[in-house]
Amino acid sequence: xxxxxxxxxxxxxxxxxxxxxxxxxxxxxxxxxxxxxxxxxxxxxxxxxxxxxxxxxxxxxxxxxxxxxxxxxxxxxxxxxxxxxxxxxxxxxxxxxxxxxxxxxxxxxxxxxxxxxxxxxxxxxxxxxxxxxxxxxxxxxxxxxxxxxxxxxxxxxxxxxxxxxxxxxxxxxxxxxxxxxxxxxxxxxxxxxxxxxxxxxxxxxxxxxxxxxxxxxxxxxxxxxxxxxxxx
Amino acid sequence: xxxxxxxxxxxxxxxxxxxxxxxxxxxxxxxxxxxxxxxxxxxxxxxxxxxxxxxxxxxxxxxxxxxxxxxxxxxxxxxxxxxxxxxxxxxxxxxxxxxxxxxxxxxxxxxxxxxxxxxxxxxxxxxxxxxxxxxxxxxxxxxxxxxxxxxxxxxxxxxxxxxxxxxxxxxxxxxxxxxxxxxxxxxxxxxxxxxxxxxxxxxxxxxxxxxxxxxxxxxxxxxxxxxxxxxxxxxxxxxxxxxxxxxxxxxxxxxxxxxxxxxxxxxxxxxxxxxxxxxxxxxxxxxxxxxxxxxxxxxxxxxxxxxxxxxxxxxxxxxxxxxxxxxxxxxxxxxxxxxxxxxxxxxxxxxxxxxxxxxxxxxxxxxxxxxxxxxxxxxxxxxxxxxxxxxxxxxxxxxxxxxxxxxxxxxxxxxxxxxxxxxxxxxxxxxxxxxxxxxxxxxxxxxxxxxxxxxxxxxxxxxxxxxxxxxxxxxxxxxxxxxxxxxxxxxxxxxxxxxxxxxxxxxxxxxxxxxxxxxxxxxxxxxxxxxxxxxxxxxxxxxxxxxxxxxxxxxxxxxxxxxxxxxxxxxxxxxxxxxxxxxxxxxxxxxxxxxxxxxxxxxxxxxxxxxxxxxxxxxxxxxxxxxxxxxxxxxxxx
Numbered sequence: 001x002x003x004x005x006x007x008x009x010x011x012x013x014x015x016x017x018x019x020x021x022x023x024x025x026x027x028x029x030x031x032x033x034x035x036x037x038x039x040x041x042x043x044x045x046x047x048x049x050x051x052x053x054x055x056x057x058x059x060x061x062x063x064x065x066x067x068x069x070x071x072x073x074x075x076x077x078x079x080x081x082x083x084x085x086x087x088x089x090x091x092x093x094x095x096x097x098x099x100x101x102x103x104x105x106x107x108x109x110x111x112x113x114x115x116x117x118x119x120x121x122x123x124x125x126x127x128x129x130x131x132x133x134x135x136x137x138x139x140x141x142x143x144x145x146x147x148x149x150x151x152x153x154x155x156x157x158x159x160x161x162x163x164x165x166x167x168x169x170x171x172x173x174x175x176x177x178x179x180x181x182x183x184x185x186x187x188x189x190x191x192x193x194x195x196x197x198x199x200x201x202x203x204x205x206x207x208x209x210x211x212x213x214x215x216x217x218x219x220x221x222x223x224x225x226x227x228x229x230x231x232x
Numbered sequence: 233x234x235x236x237x238x239x240x241x242x243x244x245x246x247x248x249x250x251x252x253x254x255x256x257x258x259x260x261x262x263x264x265x266x267x268x269x270x271x272x273x274x275x276x277x278x279x280x281x282x283x284x285x286x287x288x289x290x291x292x293x294x295x296x297x298x299x300x301x302x303x304x305x306x307x308x309x310x311x312x313x314x315x316x317x318x319x320x321x322x323x324x325x326x327x328x329x330x331x332x333x334x335x336x337x338x339x340x341x342x343x344x345x346x347x348x349x350x351x352x353x354x355x356x357x358x359x360x361x362x363x364x365x366x367x368x369x370x371x372x373x374x375x376x377x378x379x380x381x382x383x384x385x386x387x388x389x390x391x392x393x394x395x396x397x398x399x400x401x402x403x404x405x406x407x408x409x410x411x412x413x414x415x416x417x418x419x420x421x422x423x424x425x426x427x428x429x430x431x432x433x434x435x436x437x438x439x440x441x442x443x444x445x446x447x448x449x450x451x452x453x454x455x456x457x458x459x460x461x462x463x464x465x466x467x468x469x470x471x472x473x474x475x476x477x478x479x480x481x482x483x484x485x486x487x488x489x490x491x492x493x494x495x496x497x498x499x500x501x502x503x504x505x506x507x508x509x510x511x512x513x514x515x516x517x518x519x520x521x522x523x524x525x526x527x528x529x530x531x532x533x534x535x536x537x538x539x540x541x542x543x544x545x546x547x548x549x550x551x552x553x554x555x556x557x558x559x560x561x562x563x564x565x566x567x568x569x570x571x572x573x574x575x576x577x578x579x580x581x582x583x584x585x586x587x588x589x590x591x592x593x594x595x596x597x598x599x600x601x602x603x604x605x606x607x608x609x610x611x612x613x614x615x616x617x618x619x620x621x622x623x624x625x626x627x628x629x630x631x632x633x634x635x636x637x638x639x640x641x642x643x644x645x646x647x648x649x650x651x652x653x654x655x656x657x658x659x660x661x662x663x664x665x666x667x668x669x670x671x672x673x674x675x676x677x678x679x680x681x682x683x684x685x686x687x688x689x690x691x692x693x694x695x696x697x698x699x700x701x702x703x704x705x706x707x708x709x710x711x712x713x714x715x716x717x718x719x720x721x722x723x724x725x726x727x728x729x730x731x732x733x734x735x736x737x738x739x740x741x742x743x744x745x746x747x748x749x750x751x752x753x754x755x756x757x758x759x760x761x762x763x764x765x766x767x768x769x770x771x772x773x774x775x776x777x778x779x780x781x782x783x784x785x786x787x788x789x790x791x792x793x794x795x796x797x798x799x800x801x802x803x804x805x806x807x808x809x810x811x812x813x814x815x816x817x818x819x820x821x822x823x824x825x826x827x828x829x830x831x832x833x834x835x836x837x838x839x840x841x842x843x844x845x846x847x848x849x850x851x852x853x854x855x856x857x858x859x860x861x862x863x864x865x866x867x868x869x870x
Contacts, residue, residue, distance in 0.1 A: 026283070026670075029670075030853040030854070033612075033648070033674075034413075035282055035283055035286075035669075035671040036276075036413050036417065037413040039283070039286050039290075040269055040409045041409060043290055043409055044405055044407075044408065044409025044410060045406060045409075047265075047402050047405045048402040048405065048406040051401070051403075052402070054398065055395055055398070055399055138298065138301065139298050139299075139302060142294055142295050142298030143295060143298070145294050146291040146295040147291075148291070149290055149294075150288060150291055153283055154284065154863070157283070157670065158856055158857075161852070161855030162855065163854055217847065220852075220855075224678070224679065224854060227853075228682050228683075
């Protein structure tokens with residue numbers, strides 16, 4: 001894969017991941033209050049779980065970078081799209097704050113670990129051994145995170161709202177996952193059927209997130225009604 | 233991987249990452265995250281919207297870490313990594329200690345530059361300066377980590393050692409991210425925290441200096457730098473209280489500090505001390521208004537309170553640096569707040585829920601009604617209600633309201649309380665700070681107001697102060713005040729309709745301008761009234777009779793300006809239509825200011841309530857509509 005392509009993908013993925021994390025932090029703040037605490041803990045857990053993810057990216061995973069990356073994107077787009085509505089559902093079932101908090105932070109860690117896996121895989125795909133290219137990809141990854149935090153704070157949260165944002169970003173993430181299909185040729189022949197399965201699943205997820213995006217206002221309203229309880 | 237493992241197994245003793253390195257890595261990672269959050273918190277405290285500034289600072293910090301990692305690649309592998317780390321730590325000590333003061337200095341300079349006609353330069357200096365110091369700390373942190381990984385790789389057999397260091401770094405970051413909101417914010421001021429954290433960096437530097445570089449030349453420079461930094465940190469640590477007071481005065485008396493570039497930085501010992509108490513939830517400040525405007529004197533023509541010699545004047549309460557209440561004319565706000573809904577519904581509530589209002593001023597007004605049997609006061613912050621009972625100003629003004637046996641206190645989040653309570657109330661008074669960030673925006677959301685409505689007994693009402701509905705009004709063709717562009721009424725009204733209220737009545741504390749005594753005082757007191765060139769040419773051309781008319785018009789204008797400056801908007805609402813009337817009925821309690829005429833005048837506004845909520849203007853926890861303030865504005869006390 002061209003370094004530029006990898007850098008583009010790295011940018012999009014870093015952008016998506018930080019927005020997922022901020023979405024979760026902000027949703028937890030909406031349920032539990034104290035934004036400063038939520039944001040600090042979210043950032044801390046995100047860094048920690050990215051470390052764990054980076055640590056896991058070795059051996060068999062690293063040997064099949066395309067398949068691994070496709071699977072990671074599939075998991076991320078599903079988790080990112082579902083996380084906010086899931087918390088509202090849990091809450092409406094009467095889950096105590098401790099359970100909401102545990103689920104929310106668990107999702108933060110899950111997204112962090114998956115994001116941590118991404119970067120070494122991308123570096124494997126795009127940079128190979130050449131240090132300069134690796135650094136370029138790494139730098140783009142940081143920039144993606146920077147832009148993600150800015151867009152979230154200035155635009156996504158106050159303008160689009162938490163639910164619409166989740167579907168916008170998950171669609172973007174799923175689209176990037178579908179684009180990875182162009183790299184399947186690099187994998188050994190015996191992996192092709194698995195690639196096909198993941199690709200089909202990713203296409204389905206993309207369709208689902210786009211449909212949800214078109215109906216985002218209705219879903220947000222449904223989330224609020226769940227939250228308000230019976231007499232909304 | 234397999235090769236690495238066997239390699240490590242071959243030489244188990246020599247090829248292990250040392251405990252010292254693990255400890256140093258964890259501590260340094262925690263320090264860096266603390267700096268990052270200190271920068272975010274300082275900027276948020278001086279520029280309002282917390283979420284925005286946290287996000288921006290965290291993003292800038294991550295980006296700068298990336299730059300630092302690039303820089304580290306250029307350091308040749310054969311250099312002594314500990315020695316390189318020493319240099320980074322010394323720089324980080326200085327930059328880290330500078331984070332909090334640098335952002336404060338930027339804020340001070342902003343006021344000066346803005347007043348002197350360079351608003352854009354001012355914004356660049358303040359925000360640019362804050363990002364610059366964040367970037368420097370992030371950059372140095374970005375160099376630090378690869379260096380530690382290099383040492384780890386040397387000690388622990390290649391990549392594996394480096395990965396262990398990376399893992400420890402992440403754990404250290406998490407520790408820092410937890411210590412900051414849970415320990416540092418509630419228990420210490422930001423300057424002390426920054427200085428102490430810089431001290432930790434310096435200790436690491438000193439450790440390297442003593443243990444790792446013994447016998448290698450050219451240590452004089454680092455040793456001198458370390459000594460200087462130690463002296464500097466000790467000096468700051470010994471005077472954090474004084475430095476905090478210095479910054480507090482600069483914040484609250486910024487109009488005095490704007491006189492010249494020298495005055496921006498000069499200490500202002502002639503000005504009164506700012507009283508500060510920190511709680512886990514807010515910074516509570518009380519300051520003296522040293523140059524009150526004309527409205528302070530004008531109050532005596534409107535209110536009977538200035539006749540009371542015991543009444544404290546010119547003391548202002550601030551929460552998190554935002555204006556709350558001025559003791560000189562707080563009765564305008566609290567009398568309208570407490571009594572207008574009671575008069576409008578025509579009955580005194582028996583069971584009252586008071587959310588916020590931790591100063592006890594609103595409780596004082598409510599307790600005047602003997603028909604109120606109990607008030608449940610819910611406040612997230614235990615410190616302010618306690619202070620309201622002990623502080624000389626607060627306890628004088630609130631007349632010990634919080635000690636009244638009819639008042640019960642409950643510490644907790646008002647939002648969670650109304651969401652979960654089974655209790656029903658005859659009145660809910662909502663006295664929260666203005667929604668200057670997304671956190672406070674929740675307390676004006678459709679979801680919150682929905683839960684408030686659920687707490688209302690049949691025929692009950694709720695009322696809150698709706699900052700952003702006053703000032704921004706203009707007379708329509710019929711001379712009635714209507715909201716203009718930028719008025720927050722559209723957000724409040726749509727949010728309340730979405731929350732299911734059927735009777736929504738806004739009112740303003742508009743004091744009359746045809747007050748003869750006030751006009752006479754203005755005409756004779758020699759108050760400096762600015763006039764424009766048009767007025768001067770009209771004045772010169774006018775004869776005696778016309779001049780009298782001109783003068784009356786001018787005085788009326790000044791009076792209008794002063795009364796608008798004191799104006800506050802409120803909204804009272806109920807689940808059922810027809811709950812509120814506008815006919816005056818004497819509430820039968822002693823009042824300083826609220827009269828039949830002023831009560832009726834309070835409704836002289838034409839604020840439309842939409843029949844159906846427009847989703848674009850509904851404030852929700854899923855999509856905040858507040859704050860509506862511009863983002864690139866530093867926080868100012870006034």
